[in-house]
Amino acid sequence: MKPGFTVLLDKLCHSAQFGVMATMNVSLPDPMKSWAETRTKDGRYSNVSDYIRDLIRKDQEREASIAELQQLIKEGRESGPAKEFSMARFIAGKVAEPRK
Numbered sequence: 001m002k003p004g005f006t007v008l009l010d011k012l013c014h015s016a017q018f019g020v021m022a023t024m025n026v027s028l029p030d031p032m033k034s035w036a037e038t039r040t041k042d043g044r045y046s047n048v049s050d051y052i053r054d055l056i057r058k059d060q061e062r063e064a065s066i067a068e069l070q071q072l073i074k075e076g077r078e079s080g081p082a083k084e085f086s087m088a089r090f091i092a093g094k095v096a097e098p099r100k
Helices: 003-020 031-040 050-076 087-096
Strands: none
Touching: 031 050
16 A cells, blocks of 8 residues: 555544544553554454553443442432341342232
8 A cells, every 4th residue: 555545544544433533642661562562463453543442431431330339329328327127028028019
């Protein structure tokens, strides 16, 4: 492929999938760089940028899950004092419920 075509193709791929893409340079120790490059060679990611984007997406999902869990904990704490739990009463209630 001609160098100019490769640059054009790269720009088209970036703009087609995510709109205009920003470029970021990241400094990594050699072992991390090798790890990222290895992840692309196994075929799961087409290039290191795809791998990094996937890591960021997973981190965003993890943060959202943590925020949701923190909200649920807050709601639980604000719901009032805990009530005594009886396994026998719980089972009796389940047995008495009509099946769906």
